[in-house]
Amino acid sequence: MGEEQVSAVEAVELEKVYYGAVPTTVLRGINMRVEPGEFVSVLGQSGSGKSTLLNCLGALDRPSAGHVRVAGQDLARLDDDELADLRNSQVGFIFQAHYLQDEFTCLENALMPVSIRKGNPGDEDLARVTRLLERVGLGHRLRNRPPQLSGGEQQRTAIVRALANEPRLVLADEPTGNLDSASSEQVFSLMREINQETGVAFIMVTHDDRLASQGDRILRIEDGLLFEE
């Protein structure tokens, strides 16, 4: 199988049960596949399991049953350190909150995945990440710290951070949930453009039907099952 045919991410009979006082089955047998270059929107009621699904796809959480393959690798076969390395190199996360670190500049925050992998980012990394920051319109903000940035700028920094190690897959969990409509529009367009320019696969959870419809495909979670629209 050639490099081109490997899916960005693939779930087979994915189940997730939370074993609390009363066991809750959140995902009950999900099958899906996202190819490189695709932009997939995920819709669903609050509490329907969208975040749970994304966490399982992104090697952040382990499924109760079934398999997840990221870039052809079966996550069940990897130990915690290998999962961490896979998240670092193959997956980018964007959350509703930006989770940038106040002690670091915009550039340092965006370089965080590189630093985790290498200790010190090299010149090449620096150039690549700087270019990305310029691409999202933050060329003049490199040395600013997160509290000095607007909400939209913070989230754009988080987008660059997700892309810093050139992953195959970006998982965005309500990335525009905290933003006003203008910033939402801008953040979404940037993600979509980068998706088309670089071929990185995106899976975006959103409540906004209008944004969702601008992706390649829409998936909807209901009663723990996934439906293609």
Place this chain on the structure above:
Amino acid sequence: MSFELRLALRHLIAGGGQTLLIVSGVAMAVTLVVFISCLIGGLQRNLVDTLTGPIAHVSLEAPQRVPRVPDTIPGQPDALVIASRQQRLWQPSTIDQCRCTEAMLRTFDHVTAVAPAVSGQALLTRAGTEKSVRVVASPPRQQDGISRLQDDLIEGNYLRLQNDETVIGYELAQELGVTLQDRVRLTTGAGISETFRIAGIVYTGSSSVDASTVFITLRGGQTLFGTGTLVTTFSVKLDDPFRADDVGDAMAASLDLEVDTWMRQNPQLLTALRAQTSSATMISVFSLIASSFAIASVLVVSVLKRSKEIGILKALGARRRQVLRVFTLEGLMIGISGSLLGGALGSAFVVLIAQIEAPSAVPGVAPRALFPGALIPSIIAGSMIAAVIATVIASVLPARQAADLDPVEVIRGG
């Protein structure tokens, strides 16, 4: 610089006042430990120094003669036998081949000085007053290596002592009301009597010496005690007083002499010193434990405050060990800076308090430090290293707590 180290540094800098607080916590504990240990260590050294300064660490004497039972000597009237035995008992036992023995004693480890001596009890008389004294008769140059007499002189001279001269203790001189150039008479148990001129008065700080010892030359003593060219005692000084028992044992094993050490003569003192040392150690250990608990709790709170950030680091691919390293490094840096600060402060206090002087009771003697603390490098380094280790241990629990954070929960909670 590694990413973990950079992160730890940023955390500490961002911590600001809290970092200062926790570093001063370590510094305070180290200050306390250094101060108390150096003070007690210094006091002990001073005490042992004062006690053993003017005396030998190890002294060797000829084995005591076993008196013969008069019955075994046939054909002599009992009274005569007893009289001659008594006369002989007054005479000290002597060591033959004194030069050879002296050279051999010098070959033992830790020996810094050896002095041959004739020593014994005598009666000191001066204008009707009499006092029983210990006579130490030894070549002044050699005896000075044992007793530092020249340095401890209040007046007069010891190193140029003549055979008809003596140096006596300050308290003894006070008691007899004698001064330099006065003459005193020494009478031995064997009835030999000689007159000596006082050539020096010495204040050693050790009352057994100051109140009841007189020093004369070896030749003077050999005449006084009738030992001819022989000696009765070898005094040995060591570079470390606490080796006295070990070195004494080694000497006893290879020489046919009776060995005595200052340690064997002062068992209560040694017990007291040991008790003091263990209480100082206990105080040190407890203050380090207390500071470790304080550090651990501050770090636990800082991990809680940073749990979001830690969660995101793990989501971005930080391994468990990396997170562990960040917070252990924080502990290490806190420990190192606190120890350096505390080591400096503690040492400064020791030096400062050593400046306080106790006025001297004896005219002509320089005042001594009231708290003669000593900057003992092993104690200072030891306390600092112990504090660094304690801080790192204290940071392990919070570091594990951080490393075990589940990013999913952190992100869901935020």
